[in-house]
Amino acid sequence: MRFTFVHCHGSGNDFPLIDARGIDLSDPEWARVARALADRSGDVGGDGLLLLTAQDGSHIFGMRMFNPDGSEAETCLNGLRCTARLGFEVTGAEAGRVRLKVSDAEARRVAPIADGVTTIETKVGPVSLAPGDVGLTIGDAPFVEAAIPGLPSERKFTAVAMPNPHLVAFVDAVDDGELVALGDWCEAGPALIPTRANVSFVELREKGHAPALFVRTYERGVGLTNSCGSAMAASTLAAARTGRIGWGVETRVFNRGGMVRATAAIGDVVTIAGNATFTWDGEIEVDPATGAVGPVRIMGRRDEEVAAWEGMLAGL
Template sequence: MQIAFIKCHGSGNDFPLIDARAMALSDAQWAQLARALADRNGPVGGDGILLLTKGNDRAAFGMRMLNPDGSEAETCLNGLRCTARLGFELLGVDRASVQLKTSLAEVARDPELAPGVVTIRTQVGPASLATGDVGLKIDAAELVDAPIPGFPSERRFTAVAMPNPHLVTFVDTVDEAELVALGDWCEAAPALIPGRANVSFVAMQDGGLFVRTYERGVGLTNSCGSAMAASTFAAGLTGRIGFGAAVTVFNRGGMVRASATAPQDGALVTIRGNASFVYDATIAFDPATGAIGAPLVHNRRFDEAQAWDALLESLK
């Protein structure tokens, strides 16, 4: 069968994006496709795949995100912006509720971050501090800026569910080797956190935050939208930024602008960031074997790539 997709990215977090509303693949087949399409050694590559799905009585459309290992994430906020843009274009709307795996998100078009950079605003939450929601098997009901008993690090973490699980620690400088070691430990599904978790090291930078994340099911990634949201919320909880104040969140892939509300005000996180389309293509996929062919690119969106590159250059 032929699969049409758009290669897209949000803040450097890149994905093949598929309009799956009329497609009848099983979960196992979608997982096969994710492993093939998102394979960095394959013909496309990505931090996972995004599926635009049918809406329901609460949402205009839905989104699924599958990681490169075939597992499904509760959410992906960089991917949500890209999926929302496609939904807007197909349905002719500028704002909507979106059904995620376990929650709803509000999305809307927003003024451009820079000329030619399509920008989408997302609001998600409430963020949860319950260690049970994060999947931590510890006695404490919440973990805010404290060591994790049994974790192979003495650093102080904040545990946040967005609703996917995040462990956030603030550092003076990001030690990638240390981050990868902790991420690998979590990825092995230890008894302490059997559902695994995203691990982020966060440093203060130019009055904002710099976030580096080991993403569950992905590994070390240039950008993770839900990690940037969790880090913004954790920065508010620990007094590093003010709740309600807009902050620039940097990552290896670029930047977004974010703000969070306090727990008593809903624990919501709003992110404004790009939803850039790179090219449109089709690819052959054999559901029986999981094999894919070479992609046929129909349209390269050079103007969007150039606009994003100009924004990155301005950040330097």
């Protein structure tokens, strides 16, 4: 089956994105397509596969996201910005409600965060801090900067469902080795959190009227990643919940992939504004029944967008 796609990224979190509104495949078939296209050793590669899906009721369109291992994520906020951009382009809309796997979000075009950088704002929430919603099998009250019994770490975590599960700890300096060890433990699906979790270590780099966070994430189904949009949102909420930033205060959130603007509002609603950069367009043959993949054909490159993003990074 021939698929056309756009390769894109949100804050360095990169994906092949398919307009799937007219494509009828089963979930196992899409999982095989995702494993084929998001494979870093292949011709495309990415942190997952994004699908633009059809309008439904109050939703202007929908998004699905499959991880490189074929599992489907509840949400992906970096991917949502890219999917919303494509959705706006094909529908002619500028804003709307987007259907996700088990929830929805508001998305709209906003002023660029830098010259030439297409920017989409998304709003999600209210999100949940109930341990069961995060996937934890222990506790009735929310874990907000608290030790989680049974977790192989003495650090204090805030557990948030975005609705995908996040464990967020604030640290003086990120230790990748420690983060990977804990992420690997969660990825094994232990009894404490059998559906696994995204784990983030966060540094508070600036305080006051212009706060800044640096987020490093072990992403469920992916591993250590340069960027995870829902982790940046969860970290912003955790920072507000623990008094590190103010409610309603715009915060710059950095990761190795770039930067977004984020705000946590009372009521546990998080708004993220960041890039939705299209880097190149391609087509490829994938057999959904087997996952067999053919060579990729590059249809065009978006060099001006790439240069604009790289110029923004250089100025950070």
